[in-house]
Amino acid sequence: MSTKDSIERFRTEFLEARSERQSDEPGWLTLVRTQALERFLDKGFPTPRDEEWRFTNVAPIVSGSFEAAPAGSDSDAAALKKRFQIGEQESHDLVFVNGRWSRDLSSVGDLPEGVAVTSLTDALSEHGDELQPILSQGSGDDTAFFDLNEAFLSDGAFVSVPKGVVVERPIHLIFLSLAPGKPTVVHPRNVVIGEAGSQVRILETYAGVGDAVYWTNAVTQVLAADNAVVDHYKLQRESASAFHVASLEYVQGRSASVSNHSLSLGARLARHDIRAELAGEGADVTLNGLYVVKGKQHVDHHTVIDHQVAHCTSRELYKGVLDDASSGVFNGRVIVRQDAQKTDSQQSNKNLLLSNEALVNTNPQLEINADDVKCAHGATIGQLDAEALFYLRSRGIAQQEAQRILTEGFMADVSDRIRLAAVRETLRGLLFREAA
Amino acid sequence: MTALIEIKDLHARAEGKEILHGINLTIQPGEVHAIMGPNGSGKSTLSQVLAGRDSFEVTKGQVLYQGKDLLDMSPEQRACEGLFLAFQYPVEIPGVNNTYFLKAALNAIRKHRGEDELDAMDFLKIVREKVKLVELDEDLMNRPVNEGFSGGEKKRNEIFQMAVLALKIVSSGVNSLRNDERSILVITHYQRLLDYIVPDHVHVLFDGKIVRSGDKELAMKLEEEGYGWLETKAS
Ligand SMILES: Nc1ncnc2c1ncn2[C@@H]1O[C@H](COP(=O)(O)OP(=O)(O)OP(=O)(O)O)[C@@H](O)[C@H]1O
Ligand SMILES: [Mg+2]
Numbered sequence: 001m002s003t004k005d006s007i008e009r010f011r012t013e014f015l016e017a018r019s020e021r022q023s024d025e026p027g028w029l030t031l032v033r034t035q036a037l038e039r040f041l042d043k044g045f046p047t048p049r050d051e052e053w054r055f056t057n058v059a060p061i062v063s064g065s066f067e068a069a070p071a072g073s074d075s076d077a078a079a080l081k082k083r084f085q086i087g088e089q090e091s092h093d094l095v096f097v098n099g100r101w102s103r104d105l106s107s108v109g110d111l112p113e114g115v116a117v118t119s120l121t122d123a124l125s126e127h128g129d130e131l132q133p134i135l136s137q138g139s140g141d142d143t144a145f146f147d148l149n150e151a152f153l154s155d156g157a158f159v160s161v162p163k164g165v166v167v168e169r170p171i172h173l174i175f176l177s178l179a180p181g182k183p184t185v186v187h188p189r190n191v192v193i194g195e196a197g198s199q200v201r202i203l204e205t206y207a208g209v210g211d212a213v214y215w216t217n218a219v220t221q222v223l224a225a226d227n228a229v230v231d232h233y234k235l236q237r238e239s240a241s242a243f244h245v246a247s248l249e250y251v252q253g254r255s256a257s258v259s260n261h262s263l264s265l266g267a268r269l270a271r272h273d274i275r276a277e278l279a280g281e282g283a284d285v286t287l288n289g290l291y292v293v294k295g296k297q298h299v300d301h302h303t304v305i306d307h308q309v310a311h312c313t314s315r316e317l318y319k320g321v322l323d324d325a326s327s328g329v330f331n332g333r334v335i336v337r338q339d340a341q342k343t344d345s346q347q348s349n350k351n352l353l354l355s356n357e358a359l360v361n362t363n364p365q366l367e368i369n370a371d372d373v374k375c376a377h378g379a380t381i382g383q384l385d386a387e388a389l390f391y392l393r394s395r396g397i398a399q400q401e402a403q404r405i406l407t408e409g410f411m412a413d414v415s416d417r418i419r420l421a422a423v424r425e426t427l428r429g430l431l432f433r434e435a436a
Numbered sequence: 437m438t439a440l441i442e443i444k445d446l447h448a449r450a451e452g453k454e455i456l457h458g459i460n461l462t463i464q465p466g467e468v469h470a471i472m473g474p475n476g477s478g479k480s481t482l483s484q485v486l487a488g489r490d491s492f493e494v495t496k497g498q499v500l501y502q503g504k505d506l507l508d509m510s511p512e513q514r515a516c517e518g519l520f521l522a523f524q525y526p527v528e529i530p531g532v533n534n535t536y537f538l539k540a541a542l543n544a545i546r547k548h549r550g551e552d553e554l555d556a557m558d559f560l561k562i563v564r565e566k567v568k569l570v571e572l573d574e575d576l577m578n579r580p581v582n583e584g585f586s587g588g589e590k591k592r593n594e595i596f597q598m599a600v601l602a603l604k605i606v607s608s609g610v611n612s613l614r615n616d617e618r619s620i621l622v623i624t625h626y627q628r629l630l631d632y633i634v635p636d637h638v639h640v641l642f643d644g645k646i647v648r649s650g651d652k653e654l655a656m657k658l659e660e661e662g663y664g665w666l667e668t669k670a671s
Contacts, residue, residue, distance in 0.1 A: 396515035409531030
């Protein structure tokens with residue numbers, strides 16, 4: 001199938017989907033979808049000739065003939081959920097199976113007064129006024145994948161925390177894919193609104209089974225109003241043959257504090273576009289990430305931290321562990337606008353290559369347009385320290401175990417900062433199993 | 437009786453340069469030997485060759501460990517069999533907790549010996565005991581391996597590891613890191629080590645060869661007079 005055909009295909013599918021969609025969808029959303037589709041058809045899929053996609057070739061997605069995922073069975077999904085939940089009673093769980101909210105598998109539990117944790121489609125009726133401006137932000141600057149998500153968005157999570165409210169337990173958004181044996185796609189869309197002075201902790205998990213071929217094309221938008229605190233984790237554990245493309249956007253008000261940890265472990269190809277807009281003075285953002293890949297996996301993080309106003313702080317630390325013939329990309333842009341005096345920004349990307357075939361492209365970028373700022377950035381690519389490896393072995397620790405210990409040690413400054421114990425443990429557990 | 441270790445005419449080189457020019461040494465079970473020598477004499481090289489560092493190439497000779505070919509074993513096998521190398525400049529390992537590392541090492545060795553893994557409580561008991569023995573600041577156990585340790589702390593940490601991993605200590609006095617059941621070869625850059633272990637035999641390494649052997653009096657003489665007097669004799 002030519003690229004042209006594969007794009008036109010979406011027009012047909014769009015029309016089909018529209019006729020099947022619930023008739024009670026608000027008119028503004030239909031318009032948003034139509035405009036997004038037009039933008040997508042205009043742009044087409046990116047190719048390695050596009051600067052932002054130089055090292056990530058999405059041709060397998062373009063030619064993959066992915067069909068809209070059919071509903072999955074709850075009983076199949078239940079087993080999968082068990083594997084990925086972080087402990088009963090510990091979180092408010094919202095579960096999606098093949099892109100659809102599952103009432104039976106979700107267990108939201110008791111929430112503080114006024115807090116909404118629900119499916120996006122359900123939220124459209126009750127929270128339409130809040131959602132409309134957020135879902136209507138799409139512009140020519142977004143990636144083709146964002147546009148595609150907007151045109152086809154099926155369901156996702158809606159989280160809204162009112163002024164001053166603190167949600168103690170984490171909210172766990174679990175996206176499970178049960179691929180039916182042919183390539184399928186879902187377009188989850190999540191919206192998180194933290195009103196002024198609120199506090200919330202969110203974990204997004206994306207997971208699938210074995211080596212099922214499917215494509216997740218997700219978008220998550222987070223609004224952190226003045227003084228809001230959002231502690232956000234994403235655990236990407238898709239199947240080994242899956243494709244995961246996701247955009248994540250933060251808009252932060254005055255003194256809003258956002259922390260994100262992106263852990264990308266699964267998928268054959270994963271691309272994460274993460275953007276933080278520091279729009280209110282005194283806001284701070286932490287973007288940390290770990291990517292651990294092997295075989296022929298490819299993982300790409302493109303992050304943008306946009307210091308729009310003065311007195312904001314950003315901290316970014318991404319670490320990658322690449323084995324076998326895997327490959328990775330880190331592209332971190334920090335923009336300091338003219339008005340963003342007293343910006344304090346640190347960015348670092350460190351990579352550990354465990355094999356000679358593994359490959360990584362790292363590109364930290366600073367664009368400074370203000371004069372009174374403190375900015376530092378750097379990147380490294382290295383291998384396991386032969387001396388350290390020998391040291392461990394000379395104390396009786398077998399080579400593989402020594403490598404695992406050192407790899408874990410390499411990641412420690414990111415993993416130690418994960419405040420959600422369950423996520424830390426998950427990570428440790430995964431590494432143990434992978435080494436075995 | 438099988439010797440614990442038998443080093444026979446050992447030659448080794450690195451990057452094309454021969455460093456060890458034929459070392460001969462036999463250690464019987466229960467004996468404590470120390471090899472000392474001036475800077476550049478080959479102590480580190482000999483230690484690394486015995487411990488299994490692959491950056492050195494053995495060009496001639498043989499090392500038997502309890503009758504088995506030592507040079508054929510992996511570094512971890514050697515350690516599990518009881519060989520312990522105290523590093524002169526131990527590497528710093530950021531992100532790896534000292535306690536975690538030591539516990540992994542001890543359990544690997546115990547597993548090799550067919551013993552059960554230690555649980556956290558029993559392990560802590562051993563740590564507490566040995567920390568006292570070698571006068572190591574216990575806080576160092578909660579830091580990454582050697583990271584930011586002072587030179588002295590690094591050395592002490594090496595001796596501490598030896599106490600935990602390589603020796604079944606019978607009594608607890610400071611003067612007794614000595615083991616009644618197995619032999620010890622100390623290749624040392626630190627005289628201080630002799631405060632903990634009193635050797636039966638002392639060997640002096642000079643330009644890649646053992647040029648003199650004696651008892652602990654030799655060690656004391658070296659401590660007092662240095663190596664100068666050997667130089668004149670050797671040439
Ligand atoms: N990797 C290497 N490549 C080349 N030469 C080496 C290498 N390692 C050691 N040498 C040389 O071999 C000789 C012995 O070095 P070695 O480190 O074994 O001495 P040492 O007895 O440990 O000295 P010191 O007391 O100073 O630690 C020195 O001349 C040293 O420069
Ligand atoms: Mg030395």
